[in-house]
Every structure is written in structure tokens, then in C-alpha cells.
Amino acid sequence: xxxxxxxxxxxxxxxxxxxxxxxxxxxxxxxxxxxxxxxxxxxxxxxxxxxxxxxxxxxxxxxxxxxxxxxxxxxxxxxxxxxxxxxxxxxxxxxxxxxxxxxxxxxxxxxxxxxxxxxxxxxxxxxx
Numbered sequence: 001x002x003x004x005x006x007x008x009x010x011x012x013x014x015x016x017x018x019x020x021x022x023x024x025x026x027x028x029x030x031x032x033x034x035x036x037x038x039x040x041x042x043x044x045x046x047x048x049x050x051x052x053x054x055x056x057x058x059x060x061x062x063x064x065x066x067x068x069x070x071x072x073x074x075x076x077x078x079x080x081x082x083x084x085x086x087x088x089x090x091x092x093x094x095x096x097x098x099x100x101x102x103x104x105x106x107x108x109x110x111x112x113x114x115x116x117x118x119x120x121x122x123x124x125x126x127x128x
Contacts, residue, residue, distance in 0.1 A: 014038065042077060042084055050075040052113035053089055060106040061099075068093040068100075087117070 007015040007026075014027030025031055030038030039047065054073040061068045071093040077084040093100060108114060 042079070045084065046075045046077045046087070048113045049087060049089065049111075049117070052111045053091070053107060056107035056111040057091060057093075057103055060103050060110060061095075064103075066095070066099060066103075068095050068103075070094040089114070 004020075006018045008018070009015050010025070010027075010030065012027075012029045014025060014030035016030070017024045017026060024044075025038045026041055026044055027038060028040065032038065050073045053075075054071060057073065058068060058071060072091075074090040074092070076088040076090070078086040078088075080086075091100060091104060
């Protein structure tokens with residue numbers, strides 16, 4: 001099952017992406033969204049990690065009929081040259097630590113974004 005995302009350059013260092021009809025401005029000089037600056041491409045990558053992992057944690061908890069009130073996933077990316085060299089994922093919830101420790105590796109195995117980053121996909125470049 002392939003997914004398609006399109007980015008259209010809008011000048012200088014910004015682009016607008018089309019995610020199946022949802023549009024997101026990305027880049028240093030993209031127009032602000034609700035008064036906040038547009039995210040950088042690497043921030044969107046980190047947001048993908050955070051949101052996917054939060055969903056995975058909630059999913060594995062629900063499979064055990066558990067809830068994770070206040071579930072929050074913080075992702076810290078360390079930049080090194082033209083790449084993110086390390087990604088740290090911090091999970092918080094108002095839940096028993098033992099439960100969170102049980103769920104963490106299960107969510108890690110389930111999260112598509114972190115699984116993709118751990119085993120990088122083949123990337124090809126071609127002209128359309």
C-alpha cells in the first residue's frame with residue numbers, strides 16, 4: 001500500500017505539502033500558522049515520531065484494557081551536520097511505572113515511524 005505526499009516549493013526555504021488534502025506549510029520562511037512559525041522539515045520528522053509513538057503506547061495499553069491518562073511523548077532530536085544524529089523518546093503518563101515499562105517495548109515494536117528509522121528504507125531519486 002503506497003501513500004503519496006506532495007510538496008510544492010513556495011519560495012526561498014519553504015514549501016507547502018499536500019497530505020491527501022491537508023496542507024501544511026513547512027520551512028524557515030513559510031507563512032505562520034495561527035501566529036506561530038511554520039515547522040522545519042526535521043521538526044515534522046520529530047513530530048511524526050512523537051505522534052506515532054503516542055498512538056502506539058495508547059494502542060498497546062488499550063489491548064490490556066488499560067488507560068494512560070495524560071499520555072505525552074516528547075522527542076528530542078540532536079542535529080549533527082545535515083542530519084538528525086540521535087533521537088530520544090520520553091514517555092510520560094499518570095500511570096503506574098511498572099505498566100509503562102511493560103508497554104514501552106511493545107509500543108516500540110509497533111510504531112511504524114521508529115521502525116522505519118531503525119531500518120532505513122531504500123531511497124531512490126528520479127525525475128517525474
